[in-house]
Amino acid sequence: MRIRATTRLLAVVGDPVGHSLSPTMHNAAIVALGLDAAFLALRATRDTFPALARGLVAAGGALNVTVPHKRAAAALIDLPTDVVRRTGACNTVWGREAALAGDNTDVAAIACEAESLTRGRPVRRALVLGTGGSARAAAVAIADAWPGAQIAVSSRDAGRGEEFVNWAREAGVACRVWGVGESATADLVVNATPLGLVAADPLPIEPGDLERLAPAALLDLVYAPGGTRLLRAARERGIRAADGRGVLVAQGVVSFELFFGVPAPAEIMRAAVEDALRA
Numbered sequence: 001m002r003i004r005a006t007t008r009l010l011a012v013v014g015d016p017v018g019h020s021l022s023p024t025m026h027n028a029a030i031v032a033l034g035l036d037a038a039f040l041a042l043r044a045t046r047d048t049f050p051a052l053a054r055g056l057v058a059a060g061g062a063l064n065v066t067v068p069h070k071r072a073a074a075a076l077i078d079l080p081t082d083v084v085r086r087t088g089a090c091n092t093v094w095g096r097e098a099a100l101a102g103d104n105t106d107v108a109a110i111a112c113e114a115e116s117l118t119r120g121r122p123v124r125r126a127l128v129l130g131t132g133g134s135a136r137a138a139a140v141a142i143a144d145a146w147p148g149a150q151i152a153v154s155s156r157d158a159g160r161g162e163e164f165v166n167w168a169r170e171a172g173v174a175c176r177v178w179g180v181g182e183s184a185t186a187d188l189v190v191n192a193t194p195l196g197l198v199a200a201d202p203l204p205i206e207p208g209d210l211e212r213l214a215p216a217a218l219l220d221l222v223y224a225p226g227g228t229r230l231l232r233a234a235r236e237r238g239i240r241a242a243d244g245r246g247v248l249v250a251q252g253v254v255s256f257e258l259f260f261g262v263p264a265p266a267e268i269m270r271a272a273v274e275d276a277l278r279a
Contacts, residue, residue: 003038004036006036007036007037007038008035008036008037008038008060008061009037009038009040009056009059009060009061010026010037010038010039010040010056010061010062010063010064010259011023011039011040011041011042011056011061011063011064012039012040012041012042012063012064012065012066013042013043013044013049013052013053013056013063013064013065013066013069014043014044014065014066014067014068014069015043015044015045015046015067015068015069016043016067016197017041017042017043017066018041018043019197020041020066021223021245021248021272021273021276021277022039022041022064022066022248022252023039023040023041024272024273024276025248025249025252025269025272025273026039026252026256026269027039027272028265028268028269028271028272029256029264029265029268029269029272032265032268033260033262033265035260037260042056042063044069046068046069046072049069049072049073050072050076053065053073053076053093053100054076054100057093057094057095057100058095060095062092062093062094062095062258062259063092063093063094064091064092064093064252064255065090065091065092065093065133066091067132067133067134067194068132068133069133070089070090070091070104070132070133070134070137071088071089071132071133071136073089073090073091073093073102073133074087074088074089074090074102074104074133076090076093076100076102077090077093077099077100077101077102078099078100078101079096079099079100079101079102080101080102080103081102081103081104083103083104083107083140084102084103084104086140086171086172087104087107087133087136087137087140087171088133088136088167089104089106089132089133089134089136089137090102090103090104090133091103091104091105091106091133091137091251091255092104092105092251092254092255092258092259094258094259103254103255103258104137105250105251105252105254105255105258106133106134106137106138106141106247106251107137107140107141107144108141108250108251108254109246109247109248109250109251109254110137110138110141110142110190110219110221110247111141111142111144111145112246112250113219113242113246113247113250114141114142114145114188114190114217114219115145116242116246117188117217117218117219117240117241117242118187118188118216118217118240119240121187121216122146122187123142123145123146123149123187123188124146124148124149124150124187125149125150125151125152125184125185125186125187125188126142126146126149126150126151126152126186126187126188126189126190127151127152127153127154127178127186127188127189127190127213127215128142128151128152128153128154128189128190128192129153129154129189129190129191129192129193129204129205130153130154130155130191130192130193130204131153131155131157131160131161131163131164132192132193134192134221135153135164135190135192135193136164136167136171137192138190138192138219138221139151139153139164139168139171139173139175140171140173142173142188142190143171143172143173143174148174149174150174150175150176151168151173151174151175151176152175152176152177152178152184152186153165153168153175153176153177153178154177154178154180154204154205155177158177161177162177164177165177180206180209181208181209181212182212183212184213185212185213185214185215186213186214186215187215187216187217188215188216188217188218188219189205189210189213189215189217189218189219189234190218190219190220190221191204191205191218191219191220191221191222191230192221193222194222195222195230196220196222196224196228196229196230197222197224199224199229201229203229203230203233204230205230207233207237210233210234210237210239211237215234215239216239216240217239217240217241218230218231218234218239218240218241218242219241219242219244219247220234220241220242220243220244221243221244221247222243222244223243223244223245223248223277224243224277225276225277225278226277227243228243231243245273245274245277248273249266249269249270249273252264252269253266253269256269
């Protein structure tokens with residue numbers, strides 16, 4: 001891919017961000033459609049994220065947002081969608097006239113993947129691991145796909161767990177803090193923590209707790225070649241499980257269309273991700 005003076009620059013911004021396959025996916029689509037654009041991975045700290053986001057959009061670009069900046073992105077934008085207002089999290093930012101527009105394409109992507117995993121079975125109880133922007137998207141996706149579902153949230157920090165429950169109440173999501181080791185079962189578990197990005201990371205949930213929960217389905221929003229440790233642990237226990245590659249592609253397709261205003265070549269984007277994860 002050749003970058004010219006006219007090339008429109010877009011990026012996925014996070015910390016860490018080197019693991020992201022968003023550039024691989026979006027650049028495959030850009031090349032297929034012959035667009036004069038390039039998609040990069042840019043690391044930003046909490047302090048530098050606002051200036052980087054504003055600068056990229058001011059230069060005619062746009063960005064996807066990953067951990068840990070999704071809530072900061074929601075506070076930054078001028079024109080949020082309803083789902084951004086509800087979740088307080090944003091993963092897609094672009095310019096609209098002189099303003100920053102933002103959407104949360106994670107919600108619909110997570111709902112689609114979770115519905116595929118559950119195969120039409122109702123979700124009455126769900127467990128969301130984590131309390132960040134992705135966890136908020138997962139909770140809203142579950143609540144909207146299965147009205148009345150009871151959602152428990154797992155957090156290593158009690159204060160953040162309570163904060164999440166308070167947010168959920170305002171967002172119309174039935175939620176409580178999950179107690180480690182409790183005997184209640186769950187129909188669906190969603191890992192919305194970054195644990196699994198590094199091979200040495202601990203599992204986001206203990207195997208014993210996973211066995212007690214006995215979920216019918218598990219969705220790990222992290223992805224890795226060969227699948228994450230959590231994915232493998234779930235499948236070893238007979239749980240239908242998927243990692244985050246499907247969510248990555250689904251949210252990326254919507255983001256691409258918001259960025260460029262043309263239909264995204266979804267199959268090309270999906271193939272690029274799958275090829276990268278086979279490497």
